[in-house]
Structure formats: structure tokens, C-alpha cells
Amino acid sequence: MRHSNETDPDIPALLIDLYELTMSAAYWDNNINSVATFDLFFRNLPENRNYLITCGIERAINFILNLKFDHREINYLRGLPIFENLSPIFFEYLSQLRFTGTARAMPAGTFVFPNEPVVEITAPIIEAQILETALLSVINFETMVASKAARVVQAAEGRMVVEFGARRAHGPGAAVAGARAACIGGCVGTSNLEAGLLYNLPVYGTIAHSYIMAHDDELEAYENFAKTFPNDTILLIDTYDTIEGAKLAVRIGKSVKAVRLDSGDLLELSREVRKILDDAGMAETKIMASSDLNETKLRMLMNENAPIDSFGIGSELITSKDAPSMPGVYKLVETREDGKTHYRIKLSKDKINLPGRKQVYRMRDANGMFVKDIIAAGGEFDNETNLSPLLITYINDGKLVEELPSIEWIQNQVKRGMTEFSDELIDPLASVDYPVEVSPRIKEMIKIAKSEHEGTTES
Amino acid sequence: MRHSNETDPDIPALLIDLYELTMSAAYWDNNINSVATFDLFFRNLPENRNYLITCGIERAINFILNLKFDHREINYLRGLPIFENLSPIFFEYLSQLRFTGTARAMPAGTFVFPNEPVVEITAPIIEAQILETALLSVINFETMVASKAARVVQAAEGRMVVEFGARRAHGPGAAVAGARAACIGGCVGTSNLEAGLLYNLPVYGTIAHSYIMAHDDELEAYENFAKTFPNDTILLIDTYDTIEGAKLAVRIGKSVKAVRLDSGDLLELSREVRKILDDAGMAETKIMASSDLNETKLRMLMNENAPIDSFGIGSELITSKDAPSMPGVYKLVETREDGKTHYRIKLSKDKINLPGRKQVYRMRDANGMFVKDIIAAGGEFDNETNLSPLLITYINDGKLVEELPSIEWIQNQVKRGMTEFSDELIDPLASVDYPVEVSPRIKEMIKIAKSEHEGTTES
Numbered sequence: 001m002r003h004s005n006e007t008d009p010d011i012p013a014l015l016i017d018l019y020e021l022t023m024s025a026a027y028w029d030n031n032i033n034s035v036a037t038f039d040l041f042f043r044n045l046p047e048n049r050n051y052l053i054t055c056g057i058e059r060a061i062n063f064i065l066n067l068k069f070d071h072r073e074i075n076y077l078r079g080l081p082i083f084e085n086l087s088p089i090f091f092e093y094l095s096q097l098r099f100t101g102t103a104r105a106m107p108a109g110t111f112v113f114p115n116e117p118v119v120e121i122t123a124p125i126i127e128a129q130i131l132e133t134a135l136l137s138v139i140n141f142e143t144m145v146a147s148k149a150a151r152v153v154q155a156a157e158g159r160m161v162v163e164f165g166a167r168r169a170h171g172p173g174a175a176v177a178g179a180r181a182a183c184i185g186g187c188v189g190t191s192n193l194e195a196g197l198l199y200n201l202p203v204y205g206t207i208a209h210s211y212i213m214a215h216d217d218e219l220e221a222y223e224n225f226a227k228t229f230p231n232d233t234i235l236l237i238d239t240y241d242t243i244e245g246a247k248l249a250v251r252i253g254k255s256v257k258a259v260r261l262d263s264g265d266l267l268e269l270s271r272e273v274r275k276i277l278d279d280a281g282m283a284e285t286k287i288m289a290s291s292d293l294n295e296t297k298l299r300m301l302m303n304e305n306a307p308i309d310s311f312g313i314g315s316e317l318i319t320s321k322d323a324p325s326m327p328g329v330y331k332l333v334e335t336r337e338d339g340k341t342h343y344r345i346k347l348s349k350d351k352i353n354l355p356g357r358k359q360v361y362r363m364r365d366a367n368g369m370f371v372k373d374i375i376a377a378g379g380e381f382d383n384e385t386n387l388s389p390l391l392i393t394y395i396n397d398g399k400l401v402e403e404l405p406s407i408e409w410i411q412n413q414v415k416r417g418m419t420e421f422s423d424e425l426i427d428p429l430a431s432v433d434y435p436v437e438v439s440p441r442i443k444e445m446i447k448i449a450k451s452e453h454e455g456t457t458e459s
Numbered sequence: 460m461r462h463s464n465e466t467d468p469d470i471p472a473l474l475i476d477l478y479e480l481t482m483s484a485a486y487w488d489n490n491i492n493s494v495a496t497f498d499l500f501f502r503n504l505p506e507n508r509n510y511l512i513t514c515g516i517e518r519a520i521n522f523i524l525n526l527k528f529d530h531r532e533i534n535y536l537r538g539l540p541i542f543e544n545l546s547p548i549f550f551e552y553l554s555q556l557r558f559t560g561t562a563r564a565m566p567a568g569t570f571v572f573p574n575e576p577v578v579e580i581t582a583p584i585i586e587a588q589i590l591e592t593a594l595l596s597v598i599n600f601e602t603m604v605a606s607k608a609a610r611v612v613q614a615a616e617g618r619m620v621v622e623f624g625a626r627r628a629h630g631p632g633a634a635v636a637g638a639r640a641a642c643i644g645g646c647v648g649t650s651n652l653e654a655g656l657l658y659n660l661p662v663y664g665t666i667a668h669s670y671i672m673a674h675d676d677e678l679e680a681y682e683n684f685a686k687t688f689p690n691d692t693i694l695l696i697d698t699y700d701t702i703e704g705a706k707l708a709v710r711i712g713k714s715v716k717a718v719r720l721d722s723g724d725l726l727e728l729s730r731e732v733r734k735i736l737d738d739a740g741m742a743e744t745k746i747m748a749s750s751d752l753n754e755t756k757l758r759m760l761m762n763e764n765a766p767i768d769s770f771g772i773g774s775e776l777i778t779s780k781d782a783p784s785m786p787g788v789y790k791l792v793e794t795r796e797d798g799k800t801h802y803r804i805k806l807s808k809d810k811i812n813l814p815g816r817k818q819v820y821r822m823r824d825a826n827g828m829f830v831k832d833i834i835a836a837g838g839e840f841d842n843e844t845n846l847s848p849l850l851i852t853y854i855n856d857g858k859l860v861e862e863l864p865s866i867e868w869i870q871n872q873v874k875r876g877m878t879e880f881s882d883e884l885i886d887p888l889a890s891v892d893y894p895v896e897v898s899p900r901i902k903e904m905i906k907i908a909k910s911e912h913e914g915t916t917e918s
Binding site: 019166169175176213316325331452 | 464465466467468469470471473474475476477478479480481482484485486488489491493495497531532535536539541544545584588591592593595596597599600601603623625626627628629630631632633634635636637650651652653655656662663664665666667668669670672673674675683684686687688689690691698699700774775778779780783784785787789790791794801803804805806911912
């Protein structure tokens with residue numbers, strides 16, 4: 001077996017914020033056994049986003065299926081000062097705990113909008129509560145990168161985009177999971193070999209400045225590389241002077257598959273380099289560009305018809321630099337105990353949520369384009385043919401009941417979505433609000449939840 | 460043995476960008492056996508930063524010591540189309556490869572400025588080259604979080620700051636390594652239990668809104684929690700109405716250790732809540748605050764003497780939201796072959812680097828305060844008593860020669876640094892340039908490197 005390391009996709013059971021276990025202890029100690037429903041949703045869209053693309057769902061589902069505290073984890077918890085007066089029976093209960101409930105989710109690759117449940121968990125309240133941190137950590141991050149990748153790929157207007165960000169990712173785990181998410185969002189591959197190995201992603205690579213600098217002579221560096229990789233000669237030409245580099249690449253000849261630009265004015269340089277290559281009869285040699293690119297810079301290059309064939313994108317993509325933190329939350333929306341259902345709602349002024357168990361329906365117009373979503377109660381519009389339900393049941397009674405999709409299926413889901421929403425919504429530089437309605441039955445639940453709460457506080 | 464998972468601190472050998480291996484293959488295939496020196500450094504400081512604090516050094520050193528490609532990794536590489544024409548002997552070489560060189564670094568917890576080598580690797584060029592991505596990934600990320608934490612902690616002016624960001628971190632690995640880095644930067648602990656377990660960090664937690672909402676009655680929720688945790692009763696009071704919540708907390712009594720505010724105007728609410736608590740004789744009950752806090756908001760609260768005793772900080776800290784990507788790079792600075800040393804320098808207009816093997820010296824004034832750094836050649840100022848060298852040798856001939864520091868040692872290193880630089884430099888809202896000079900010998904190396912390069916290109 002392979003030695004364990006940070007990039008393994010499994011998530012430890014203890015990826016939990018302490019308060020989930022203090023709450024659990026209080027539920028257990030006070031015999032609160034409600035069945036609870038929690039929604040994971042985005043309260044709003046972050047900066048510059050018209051939509052998000054769900055990602056990380058399969059990892060989240062596998063985490064739920066495999067949830068189990070081992071001896072080391074239980075012993076650690078028992079040793080914490082805050083738990084020192086708790087009954088040992090609570091820790092016995094924790095060591096036996098498995099997920100026995102229901103997990104519904106939008107499949108990875110689904111376009112999602114504010115307040116729509118991405119994941120809905122229904123389970124005995126302790127089982128549901130302790131999933132919070134792990135689900136948010138995985139889904140917030142992978143959704144963020146897939147969504148950013150979709151923007152960059154749209155801006156590249158059909159040119160290939162390769163994920164190049166491992167060195168700027170938030171550590172090795174983020175580098176590898178992020179490479180996969182980027183490929184879900186539309187990148188053709190990654191430079192990251194560990195991600196290539198784990199997820200069977202296409203890998204791409206060229207040479208670095210150090211390779212050129214390690215030779216006394218730039219041409220010799222090119223010749224050596226061309227000798228070793230005659231079918232994959234991609235030359236980095238900006239180490240000393242891009243134009244001189246292009247002229248040296250011409251001396252290698254037509255076998256040069258591509259040259260890469262990594263600094264300077266990419267528009268101007270790509271035009272000059274294209275001319276040098278074309279004048280030498282090297283029309284088949286491609287130009288690749290990198291250098292702190294993002295969707296705004298790509299749009300500018302494409303508007304000017306820059307003769308660049310592919311892009312490598314690092315920091316801006318893997319860190320989602322303009323929106324590096326996603327506002328996903330995990331909120332209680334319903335409890336059931338002794339046959340009675342309570343719709344749950346947080347009433348503080350600036351942060352509210354929608355109560356009850358839900359379904360999200362996506363409406364098509366006569367042309368088959370998506371025009372509106374309705375956040376509704378489960379089953380509320382199941383008979384309307386122009387409304388597609390988005391949440392599907394992955395886990396029932398603690399068991400997987402729906403096969404997890406392959407990365408190819410997810411990638412196709414994203415590609416199809418790009419054609420089913422309006423061009424304005426997909427445009428990375430436009431700002432568009434997609435209509436999301438709340439159904440009559442959810443509005444009724446809000447009323448019931450409010451009146452129940454008022455009834456309680458007045459008594 | 461514990462089942463492997465994403466948060467394990469080990470880094471896989473294949474956390475490599477493909478180009479490091481294509482370059483390595485070209486070196487191998489062309490018999491280039493130079494001994495190379497690479498510097499890992501920050502070309503500039505990111506937004507709003509006067510300094511960075513090194514972090515992740517021990518993980519990087521352990522990665523180097525344990526570097527080894529296993530069978531699965533070698534087989535994966537051999538199967539890549541780009542490598543299909545390479546001699547099998549290259550893969551045999553890779554499977555035997557271990558690090559045999561020297562690794563020098565600034566210890567974790569060191570204040571660092573632009574262009575100063577944080578890590579310096581000297582080894583046969585392939586061994587040195589393939590470390591690039593892993594070293595950058597770990598050191599960029601952990602340095603980023605430690606540095607952000609230092610800013611937040613300074614702004615809190617002695618109030619406790621707890622790291623709360625697991626759910627907004629860039630995945631589970633970032634959550635756990637980030638929690639440790641935050642505690643190095645000055646946080647007193649984390650909410651993240653996995654980080655607590657792995658790194659023996661103090662863990663903190665309260666309750667969530669869902670806990671209150673799972674009860675029909677807010678007071679009952681408080682009573683239940685106080686019953687289960689009589690010595691650790693921390694109550695979240697803003698689920699419905701913060702002032703009403705404070706009044707209910709008073710009904711629990713003096714045993715309430717703290718109340719937490721998580722929304723609204725924290726300054727105004729903390730004052731009102733403090734008064735409610737004090738009027739009830741609960742002067743010992745603390746006020747804790749959270750809610751998208753950062754150093755600017757903390758400064759405002761401290762300037763107004765907000766009666767808040769501790770802070771929980773999530774997204775802004777763990778993602779370093781105002782500067783979510785660090786500009787660390789790994790550049791060739793020297794090669795040696797057949798007894799001849801070449802200083803290596805990249806000359807393209809916007810990106811240069813300093814050649815040669817180095818030492819960074821930090822100068823103290825008569826009061827013992829740090830006033831200036833000098834980036835110099837190794838040994839250049841070793842006899843000057845007011846100049847402290849910062850780089851130490853951790854690995855020599857592939858073996859650990861210096862014990863890796865404990866987290867307590869690193870935390871003390873940071874705390875001491877806070878007193879050894881000027882108040883303006885440490886002030887998170889000030890903008891100060893710390894002087895960093897380049898030594899005469901390094902300037903001489905630049906001249907030599909330039910003239911060697913010109914000699915080559917003219918020939």
C-alpha cells in the first residue's frame with residue numbers, strides 16, 4: 001500500500017470544529033433525539049460571480065459514508081479538559097456512531113445560485129451536526145475553484161487553459177483537489193503530477209527559466225531539450241529576451257511544437273513572435289502564454305485577437321484570487337421529534353435562512369433554456385414538465401443509493417450548462433442576476449416558523 | 460496505524476509540476492551533472508504587508524529528507540505519453556533518487572523581507588530541481604497564514620484570538636496546516652480538532668445557532684448547555700435578538716463563562732451586553748466576538764475600547780483574504796561543474812534575481828533593535844558582532860544536521876521578533892519599508908553573471 005500523505009482524498013473524522021461536539025454532548029446529555037435537517041447553501045454569491053458550479057460532492061458523500069471515530073480520536077477527545085466531566089458512555093456512543101440518515105445533493109457540475117441547498121442532510125441531530133465542518137471545507141473550496149475555472153475558460157474563448165497553480169495553492173491538499181476542480185470547471189489538464197496520478201487528469205509541462213539558466217548558452221539549452229523530447233519540444237523563450245528567444249527557436253526548426261511567453265506585454269510579444277515563426281515557415285508551432293493571467297486579461301487578449309493558442313494559469317485560478325473565500329453555510333432548517341415537525345429559522349436581522357425540507361426546480365423556456373429557479377418544498381412541483389428537480393438522493397438509511405458520477409460525466413454536466421443559460425450569465429465580465437424564487441409552500445413554512453417562535457418567546 | 464487521510468502532514472513525492480521532470484530528463488539525457496543552488500524567496504511583499512513570517516520549514520525539510528518515488532509513481536510516469544521514448548534507465552535512476560545535498564533555511568518564525576532567501580538548496584541539479592513545487596506549495600501557504608495571523612493578533616492588542624476558519628479554508632489539508640500556522644503567528648488556539656490532535660494545539664469552541672434553533676425555547680437551550688458544561692458555559696446570544704439573548708444569559712447566572720456575539724454592530728452590542736452583565740453582577744463573564752473580522756475591524760473596535768475579551772476569526776485569517784496568494788519563487792542562482800562556479804541570473808526586464816550562494820545578515824542598533832538586513836555572500840560578514848546570520852544548515856550530505864524546532868520555540872521566535880522591530884513595522888495598518896541592502900560581493904556576482912552571459916550571447 002502507498003504511504004499516506006496530505007493529498008489523499010479521504011478526510012479525517014475529526015475535521016470538526018469543537019463546538020459541534022460540545023453541542024452533541026449537550027444533545028446527548030439532555031436526551032434530545034430529534035431528527036434534524038440541515039441545508040448547505042451559499043447565502044450570496046461572492047465578488048464578480050453570476051453563478052457557482054458545485055464541486056466536491058463525491059468527496060463529501062464518501063466522507064459521510066465512511067464516518068467513524070477511531071480509538072486515537074476518541075482518546076484525544078476524552079482527554080480534552082472541556083470533556084473531563086462527561087460520562088464515558090458519551091464517548092462509547094461516539095465510537096459506535098455511523099451515519100444512518102439521508103444525504104441529498106446537487107450533483108457536481110450543477111450551476112447553483114444563492115440560498116439553494118447544495119446538500120441537504122436529514123439524520124439524528126448529532127449525526128447531522130458533526131458533518132458541518134468537513135462538508136463546508138470540501139464543498140466551499142472545490143466549488144470555488146471549479147467556478148473560477150469556468151470563468152477563465154469562458155474568457156479564453158476556446159483556447160486551451162491548463163491549471164498551473166500547485167506552487168501557489170493553499171498547500172499540497174489544495175493543489176491536488178484544486179487541479180481536479182479546475183478540470184471540472186473546463187481546464188484541459190494540469191501541471192500537477194500527483195493530481196494526474198490520483199484523478200487520471202491530462203498533464204502538461206514545458207521548461208522553466210532555471211533550465212535555460214543552467215546552460216551557458218540559450219540555443220544549447222533548446223537543442224538539448226529538442227534532442228530529448230523531439231515530439232514535445234516546447235521552449236520557454238523569455239529568459240533573457242523574448243524576441244531573441246523566438247529567433248533561436250527558429251533555429252531548432254519546425255519540430256518545435258510550441259513556444260511559451262511568461263513575461264512582458266503578451267499581446268505585443270505574441271504578435272511579434274507569431275510573425276517570426278510564420279516567416280520561418282513554422283505556422284504549425286503554437287504559442288502558449290502564462291504570467292499572472294486571469295479572466296480580465298484573457299478577455300483583453302482575445303478582444304485584440306492575440307495569436308496565442310493556449311494558456312497556463314496559476315495563482316489567480318487555484319486561489320480564486322478575486323474571491324478567495326466562499327460564503328457556504330450549513331444551517332438547521334427542520335427538526336422532527338415524536339411525530340411533530342418544526343420548521344427552523346434564524347431571525348437575526350442580517351442573516352436569515354429558508355426553513356423546511358426542499359427541492360430546487362429549474363425552469364426551461366420554450367427553447368429549452370433555463371430562465372428561473374424555484375426553491376420549493378420537496379415534491380412541490382414534481383409534476384411540472386418544464387421544471388427539473390436538482391437535488392438527488394445519494395445516501396438513504398446510511399447507504400449509498402445512487403452511483404457517484406465520473407469526472408467525465410461531471411465535465412459534461414458543466415459543458416451542457418454553458419449552453420443552457422444565457423450568454424450574459426455565462427460571460428465572466430458581465431454582472432447578471434439569475435431569478436431565484438421562493439415557492440408558496442416555503443413562504444408558508446416561514447410564517448409557521450415565525451409564529452411558533454413568537455408563541456414560544458411570548459409564553 | 461491510523462488510516463491515511465488528507466490532513467497528514469506528509470507530502471507525496473509526485474507533488475511536482477511536470478516540467479521539473481521533463482527538465483530533469485533533459486539534464487540526464489544530455490549528461491548535465493552540475494551541482495546547482497536554488498533560492499526560495501519572495502520577490503516582493505504582497506498587498507498590505509510590511510514583513511512576512513516564515514512557516515512550513517520543518518515540513519519542507521522532512522519532505523526533502525524522505526524524498527523517494529515509489530513503484531506506483533514510477534509506473535505512472537513511465538506511462539505518460541511525453542516520456543514514452545525515454546530510456547528505462549532514466550526511470551531506474553528516478554526510483555533510486557534520494558536527496559544527497561544541502562538545505563539551508565531561515566527557521567520558522569523568522570521575519571523575512573523581499574529577495575531574501577528563505578530556503579537555499581544546493582545539490583545535483585535534478586535533485587534540487589524536483590523540490591520546487593512541494594517547497595513552494597508548503598512555504599507559500601504556511602508563511603501566508605502565519606503572517607496574516609500576526610497582523611490580526613497585533614490588531615487585537617492583547618485580546619485572545621482563536622482561529623475559526625476550517626470551513627472556509629481551501630480544503631481539509633489547508634484547514635489543518637493553516638490552524639497550526641495561525642497559532643505560530645500568535646493565535647492562542649483553534650476550533651479545529653484534527654489540528655488540535657495532530658499538533659497539540661489548544662482547542663476552543665462554543666455553540667452554533669443550530670443548537671439554539673434545535674430547541675423550542677432559547678432559555679431552555681442555555682439551561683441544557685449549562686447543565687452539561689457547568690464550567691465551560693459559553694452562550695451564543697445573537698440567534699434571535701442579541702440583547703434579549705444577553706438577558707436570558709443573566710438568568711443562567713454567574714457560572715456563564717462567556718457570551719458570544721456573531722452578528723450586528725459589535726461595538727454597540729458589546730457595550731450594551733457588557734452593561735447588562737455588569738448590572739447583574741456578572742463582571743467575570745467574558746464577551747467573545749466573531750463575524751467576518753479582520754485587522755481593520757479589530758483596530759476600530761480597540762480604538763473605541765469595545766469591551767470584547769476575545770475574538771474568533773475565520774475566513775479572513777485562514778484564506779489571508781486581502782492577499783490570498785504569496786509571491787514565493789524558486790530560482791537557480793549558481794551552478795558548479797568541473798570545479799568552475801557560474802553565477803546564474805535571469806535578465807528579463809520585469810523579473811530579476813540575485814546570483815550566488817548567500818547569507819542574510821540582520822543588523823541591530825545600539826538598543827538591540829533590528830534596523831537593516833544585508834543580503835550577502837555566505838560568510839561575508841560573519842565576524843561583525845552586530846550582524847546576525849539568519850540562514851542555518853538543516854541538511855548536509857542528505858542528512859539532518861540540526862534539530863527541527865518545536866512549535867513552542869517557533870512561537871517564541873515570533874513573539875521576540877515583535878519586540879525587535881519598530882512599532883511602525885509591526886503595526887498592521889501602517890505601511891513601512893524595512894531596509895534591505897545587497898552586499899558588495901553579491902553586486903560583484905551580478906556583474907560577473909552579466910558579463911559571462913554577454914560573452915556567451917556575443918560569441
